[in-house]
Amino acid sequence: SLSIGIVGLPNVGKSTLFNALTKSGNALAANYPFATIDPNVGVVGVPDPRLDVLGELFGSARVLPAKVEFVDIAGLVRGASEGQGRGNRFLANIRETDAICQVIRVFADPDVTHVDGEISPRRDIETINTELILADLQTLEKAVPRLTKEARTNKDAKATLEAAEAAGKALDSGTTLFASGIDLEPLRDLHLLTAKPFLYVFNLDADELTDDDLRARLSALVAPAEAVFLDAKIESELVELPDDEALELLQSVGQEESGLTQLARVGFETLGLQTYLTAGPKEARAWTIRKGATAPEAAGVIHTDFQRGFIKAEVVSFEDLVAAGSMTAARSAGKARIEGKDYVMRDGDVVEFRFNV
Ligand code: GDP
Numbered sequence: 001s002l003s004i005g006i007v008g009l010p011n012v013g014k015s016t017l018f019n020a021l022t023k024s025g026n027a028l029a030a031n032y033p034f035a036t037i038d039p040n041v042g043v044v045g046v047p048d049p050r051l052d053v054l055g056e057l058f059g060s061a062r063v064l065p066a067k068v069e070f071v072d073i074a075g076l077v078r079g080a081s082e083g084q085g086r087g088n089r090f091l092a093n094i095r096e097t098d099a100i101c102q103v104i105r106v107f108a109d110p111d112v113t114h115v116d117g118e119i120s121p122r123r124d125i126e127t128i129n130t131e132l133i134l135a136d137l138q139t140l141e142k143a144v145p146r147l148t149k150e151a152r153t154n155k156d157a158k159a160t161l162e163a164a165e166a167a168g169k170a171l172d173s174g175t176t177l178f179a180s181g182i183d184l185e186p187l188r189d190l191h192l193l194t195a196k197p198f199l200y201v202f203n204l205d206a207d208e209l210t211d212d213d214l215r216a217r218l219s220a221l222v223a224p225a226e227a228v229f230l231d232a233k234i235e236s237e238l239v240e241l242p243d244d245e246a247l248e249l250l251q252s253v254g255q256e257e258s259g260l261t262q263l264a265r266v267g268f269e270t271l272g273l274q275t276y277l278t279a280g281p282k283e284a285r286a287w288t289i290r291k292g293a294t295a296p297e298a299a300g301v302i303h304t305d306f307q308r309g310f311i312k313a314e315v316v317s318f319e320d321l322v323a324a325g326s327m328t329a330a331r332s333a334g335k336a337r338i339e340g341k342d343y344v345m346r347d348g349d350v351v352e353f354r355f356n357v
Helices: 014-029 049-058 087-095 121-151 155-172 185-190 212-222 232-238 243-252 259-270 295-302 304-308 318-324 327-332
Strands: 003-007 041-046 062-064 066-072 099-105 198-203 226-230 273-279 283-290 310-317 337-339 349-355
Touching (some): 003 087, 014 041, 014 232, 049 062, 049 283, 066 259, 099 259, 121 155, 121 185, 121 212, 198 259, 212 226, 232 243, 232 259, 295 310, 318 349
Parallel strands (some): 003 066, 003 099, 062 283, 198 226, 273 349
Antiparallel strands (some): 041 066, 273 283, 310 337
16 A cells, blocks of 8 residues: 655654554554554544534444554665665665655753754755665666667667766756656656655654744745645654644644644645545545546455446545535435546545446
């Protein structure tokens, strides 16, 4: 499934944040049959008020939100691309993720030493990006001789070689590939790290959470990538508290929503995902698909057999269903549409699939 790798320099609060993610994930996993609990993976539900409405309407026994997986990628240090620390292991783990989330320290605490002596978000971001860029340059360096040879006889390899050369130039000038505007499709098999979308978590002191000037300055450092602002220590406390006390703690630091929840939502957007909904007496559930997925692809997320045997989908928009009050009423009102295999799913579609098994 789709996952986001969490990276950051030592002592920025990664473990603290990750423990909170794991705790929150274990609570969520209890709702999912067959969910495995992996110590390196934290799962966060993407809050969706529509699900509660559907749950009420259908008398569903449980409500299952979409989820985003975060993977702890330990070992990013200066020199990781040259095998420093657990450099090689680190690079192998991060290649498998779909996006990269950088945790950046802003909190001051003099008792927690900073690896480079002083707090500087800008320099930390540069350090991390430099390591990722160097790793990509090494990957390209290894690939180019092979591509050069293949390009003599193979047209596809020639296109790949040209893309690789353009990518090398962008990286040399300090630009990450995702931001470079280069067509990365020919380079897909190289699993380049900076070709993945990035997002940023700024780990602030509690009293900085409401500092709008600071937030604007930090956002500007990483734009157009998205930024989430949180206090990892508070996040680790929130997951231990009952809902009402958690809300009180959040409000005491001027927040309406936990940082983990914001992170799940921003992660979802960064990955280019959307949801469709199913509802019945057993469960009301949000299913994750890529934007632009067709009806059979959406069915395949529930079960591969559903995609293979897809016949049609009965689709009603969430708003129309709620206005009608029930599926039967929505059908009588002509609001339920029968869609075929070319239908492109829209966010908030409530769906029943028909299929052959
Ligand atoms: P990691 O090396 O990036 O995994 O960092 P840790 O999560 O182990 O945190 C390093 C130290 O910083 C620990 O003593 C944490 O308690 C502390 N720490 C983490 N997040 C915060 C925070 O938001 N505020 C403060 N004051 N301390 C934090």
